Amino acid sequence: MSHRFGRGALLALSALLVLSGAAHAAADPEVAPPITGVVRDTAGTPLANARVIINEVNRTAITGSDGTFTIRALRAGTYHLDATLLGYAPGHAVVTVPESGPDVRVVITMRSTVLSLEGINVTASARSADPLNITQSTVELSGKALDRSVGTSVAQTLSTQPGLSVRYGGPAASTPVIRGLAGERVLVVQNGQRTGDLSSTSADHALSIDPLAASRIEVVRGPASLLYGNNALGGVVNVIASDIPTTIPGRTSGFLALQGESVNPGAALTGELTAPVSSTLAVTARAGGRNVDDTRVGGGGVLDNTFYRNLYGTAGLGYVTERVQGGVSLGGYTFKYGLPSLPGAEESGVSIDGDRFEGTGRLDVAMGRSGFTNLRVDGSAQRYGHDEIESGGEIGTRFRLDTQTGSVTARTAFGRLTGALGVSGLRKDYSPEGEEALTPAASSLNGGAFLYQELALSGSRTGPSLQAGARFDAYSVRPDETDDARFAGARDRDFNNFSGSLGLNVPLNDHLSASVSVARSFRAPTVEELYSNAFHAAVGTYDIGNPELALETNRGAEAVVRAQSERVNAQFSTFYNRIDNYITADIAGDTTIVGEEDDEVTVPLNIFRQADAQLRGVEGQIEVVALPHVVVGVMGDMVRGDFVDGGALPFMPAARVGGSVRWDDGKYSVSLDGRHAFEQDRTDLVEFRTDAYTLLNLSTGVSLRQGSRIHSIVLRADNLLDEAYREPTSRLLVPSPGRNLSLVYRVLF
Known part of the structure; x- marks a missing residue:
C-alpha cells in the first residue's frame, strides 16, 4: 500500500472518528x-x-x-x-x-403493478427526491428489472436504456456512454464516491465495479457538474450497494447471487450479509468474483484474448444514534483480463493485471428541524494500479493512481426553501512507468464549493418547484519533473470555472409532471490530452497531446415529461448541448515509429485538438398495462453531434427504436423485446462506420417466497438471431457479443 494512500485513509477515518465523538458528546x-x-x-x-x-x-x-x-x-x-x-x-x-x-x-x-417504477433517487439532486420532482432525465434499475438486464459490465447492464450505450472493448473494457459522451465526460461512482480507477482514460481500461454486486443503479442523463464537479459533463452513473449500514436491522439479512452466460463462458458469484451488533452498531460484509473465458461473437467465432477474472470484498461498520449516523468501510478489488484480438490474428494480445483498494467514511449529524438540518462529512482514499503485460510476459507499462476525496455538505430548510450547500476536495496522483508510458507522472487537485436550493412555489411537497444551483471549482494539473525528452513541453495548468443550473418542475397531476432546465457545466483536459507523446497500443495510434488545451464548457437545455402510475410508466426528453472547446482525437495522417528489434512501423498520427461542438437529441420510453398482467412498451433515442464549423463528432451512437411485451403475474414472467439500431455513417473515419442491426431478446423469470427468503430466477436469451454487429461508440473496432443464454439466480434472506 502506498504511503500517500495510507496517509490519506488514516487522516480521513481519524477525522470522521473525531467528529463522531464530538457529535455524540x-x-x-x-x-x-x-x-x-x-x-x-x-x-x-x-x-x-x-x-x-x-x-x-x-x-x-x-x-x-x-x-x-x-x-x-x-x-x-x-x-x-x-x-x-x-x-x-x-x-x-x-x-x-x-x-x-x-x-x-x-x-x-x-398497490400491485407489473410496471418497473422508479423509486426515490439519491443521485440527481442534493436531496433524495421522487422521480416526478426531478428536472433531469433519470434511470433506475433494481430488483427484477436489474436481474433482467444485468450483464458482465455496468455498461452492458445499462446499454438497453434510452440515451445509454456502451463503449465496448471486450467484456471487461466496457464503459458507459451517455447521449454520445463517454470517457472523462461521464462520471461513474459507487455509493456516491469516485471509483478511483483509470476506466475513463482509455478504451482498453476496465471499470472496477461488478454489476452483480449492485442493489440498484441510478443514472443522471445530462450535465451533473453542479454536484459532482469535474468529469460529470455528460452525466453520472451511481452503482449503489450497502457498504455502510444506515440503520440498525432487527435481524441478520443479506443476499446471494449467481450469474452464468454462454457468450462469456464461466460464472459470477456474490454474497452479502448485514447484521446488528448492538442497539447502535451494525456490520456488513460482501464478497464475490467473476471468471469468464473468451467472448463468442455474432455469426460464429470467438473474440480471442477476452478472458476476464475478478475478486472483490468489502467490510463496513455502521453507527446510528439519535443525532449521529455514520460508519467506515474497507474494500478491495483485483482483476485480470485480456485485450481483444480480432478472429484469426496471429498474436493473442496483451493482458492487464491490477487491483484497487479503498477506505471510505461517512458521518451524518442532525442539527435541527429548521435552518441547517443536517451536516454530512464523507471521504475516501483509494490506491489503484495495473500492469499491461505483453504477449511474451514482460510488463510494458505500469500504471499507479492514488486518489483522495472529501466533502462537507449541509442540508438546509428555510420555510419553502430547501436544499444544500457544501465544499469538496479531490486529489489524484498519477504515475505511468515504462518505455511505453504515454505521459509523465502528474498530480491533479480540485477544490469546489456549491449551493443548491429548491423553492416550493405552492408550499406543497408535491406542487411546482423552482430548483437553482451554483458551483465554483479550482482545478490544477501539475506534471512531475522528468528527464524524458518526449515530455519536455509539459507544464503546470490551472482551470477555474463556474457551473450553474436552473430548473422548473410542474406536477400536472398526481402521476404526471413536466420540467425544463438549463445548465452550465465544465470539464478540464486530462493528463493524456495535455501531455501524451507516445504510441498508444490499445487504439493503434501515436498520440500527441496539447498542453495549451482550454477548459471544455457546456451550455445545455433539457425538457422532460414523466408519467408514473399503476398502469403507465413513461419518460420523454429532448436536449441541446453546446460544448465550447470540445476536445477530440484528430487523425492528422501517418507517422513512422521504431518497433521491436528496431523495425520501423507506420501508424496513424493522432493529435488532440479543440473545436466548438453541439449535441442535440430526443429519447423516450413508455410502458403501458394493456391487459391484466400484460405490459407493452416502446422506446427510442437519437443523438446527433456536430462541430459548429462543420463535420460530425466521432464515435456517436446510432439512432435506435425498440419494443417489448411482457406477461407478469408477480410470480412468473415472460418477456420479448427487440431493438433496431440504424446505420451510423456520420463520420469521416470510414473504418468506424457501422451497419444497421436488429437484436431480439427473450427472458423468463420466477419469483418464489419461502418464509423470510425470496428466490428470483431469470433465464435470458439475448441476441436470438446471432446478429454480427459493432458499436459505433467503440474505438477498438471489435465485434459485439453474439447469441447468449444467461441465468441469474438471487436469493434474499
Whole structure:
C-alpha cells in the first residue's frame, strides 16, 4: 500500500472518528421513540424486502419477512416515509415523532403493478427526491428489472436504456456512454464516491465495479457538474450497494447471487450479509468474483484474448444514534483480463493485471428541524494500479493512481426553501512507468464549493418547484519533473470555472409532471490530452497531446415529461448541448515509429485538438398495462453531434427504436423485446462506420417466497438471431457479443 494512500485513509477515518465523538458528546440525553411499521399490499399481505426511506435524514430500512421495519434514533419532528418494491407502485406515509412516549406505529400500503417504477433517487439532486420532482432525465434499475438486464459490465447492464450505450472493448473494457459522451465526460461512482480507477482514460481500461454486486443503479442523463464537479459533463452513473449500514436491522439479512452466460463462458458469484451488533452498531460484509473465458461473437467465432477474472470484498461498520449516523468501510478489488484480438490474428494480445483498494467514511449529524438540518462529512482514499503485460510476459507499462476525496455538505430548510450547500476536495496522483508510458507522472487537485436550493412555489411537497444551483471549482494539473525528452513541453495548468443550473418542475397531476432546465457545466483536459507523446497500443495510434488545451464548457437545455402510475410508466426528453472547446482525437495522417528489434512501423498520427461542438437529441420510453398482467412498451433515442464549423463528432451512437411485451403475474414472467439500431455513417473515419442491426431478446423469470427468503430466477436469451454487429461508440473496432443464454439466480434472506 502506498504511503500517500495510507496517509490519506488514516487522516480521513481519524477525522470522521473525531467528529463522531464530538457529535455524540453533544447528543440530547432524551431519545425520541422509534418508528415501527409494516408495509403491506391492498389485500393486507405483508411485503418483505421493501425499501423504506426517510428523506429528511437519508435513512433506509428493509422490511423483514413479516413486512415490518423499525427505525430508531430519530429526533422529534415530522418525517416523510417512502416505500419502494419492484412490482408495486411506491407507497408514502407522513409520521410525527414526539419527544417521548410509545413507539410511533405506521402502516404503508402499496398497490400491485407489473410496471418497473422508479423509486426515490439519491443521485440527481442534493436531496433524495421522487422521480416526478426531478428536472433531469433519470434511470433506475433494481430488483427484477436489474436481474433482467444485468450483464458482465455496468455498461452492458445499462446499454438497453434510452440515451445509454456502451463503449465496448471486450467484456471487461466496457464503459458507459451517455447521449454520445463517454470517457472523462461521464462520471461513474459507487455509493456516491469516485471509483478511483483509470476506466475513463482509455478504451482498453476496465471499470472496477461488478454489476452483480449492485442493489440498484441510478443514472443522471445530462450535465451533473453542479454536484459532482469535474468529469460529470455528460452525466453520472451511481452503482449503489450497502457498504455502510444506515440503520440498525432487527435481524441478520443479506443476499446471494449467481450469474452464468454462454457468450462469456464461466460464472459470477456474490454474497452479502448485514447484521446488528448492538442497539447502535451494525456490520456488513460482501464478497464475490467473476471468471469468464473468451467472448463468442455474432455469426460464429470467438473474440480471442477476452478472458476476464475478478475478486472483490468489502467490510463496513455502521453507527446510528439519535443525532449521529455514520460508519467506515474497507474494500478491495483485483482483476485480470485480456485485450481483444480480432478472429484469426496471429498474436493473442496483451493482458492487464491490477487491483484497487479503498477506505471510505461517512458521518451524518442532525442539527435541527429548521435552518441547517443536517451536516454530512464523507471521504475516501483509494490506491489503484495495473500492469499491461505483453504477449511474451514482460510488463510494458505500469500504471499507479492514488486518489483522495472529501466533502462537507449541509442540508438546509428555510420555510419553502430547501436544499444544500457544501465544499469538496479531490486529489489524484498519477504515475505511468515504462518505455511505453504515454505521459509523465502528474498530480491533479480540485477544490469546489456549491449551493443548491429548491423553492416550493405552492408550499406543497408535491406542487411546482423552482430548483437553482451554483458551483465554483479550482482545478490544477501539475506534471512531475522528468528527464524524458518526449515530455519536455509539459507544464503546470490551472482551470477555474463556474457551473450553474436552473430548473422548473410542474406536477400536472398526481402521476404526471413536466420540467425544463438549463445548465452550465465544465470539464478540464486530462493528463493524456495535455501531455501524451507516445504510441498508444490499445487504439493503434501515436498520440500527441496539447498542453495549451482550454477548459471544455457546456451550455445545455433539457425538457422532460414523466408519467408514473399503476398502469403507465413513461419518460420523454429532448436536449441541446453546446460544448465550447470540445476536445477530440484528430487523425492528422501517418507517422513512422521504431518497433521491436528496431523495425520501423507506420501508424496513424493522432493529435488532440479543440473545436466548438453541439449535441442535440430526443429519447423516450413508455410502458403501458394493456391487459391484466400484460405490459407493452416502446422506446427510442437519437443523438446527433456536430462541430459548429462543420463535420460530425466521432464515435456517436446510432439512432435506435425498440419494443417489448411482457406477461407478469408477480410470480412468473415472460418477456420479448427487440431493438433496431440504424446505420451510423456520420463520420469521416470510414473504418468506424457501422451497419444497421436488429437484436431480439427473450427472458423468463420466477419469483418464489419461502418464509423470510425470496428466490428470483431469470433465464435470458439475448441476441436470438446471432446478429454480427459493432458499436459505433467503440474505438477498438471489435465485434459485439453474439447469441447468449444467461441465468441469474438471487436469493434474499
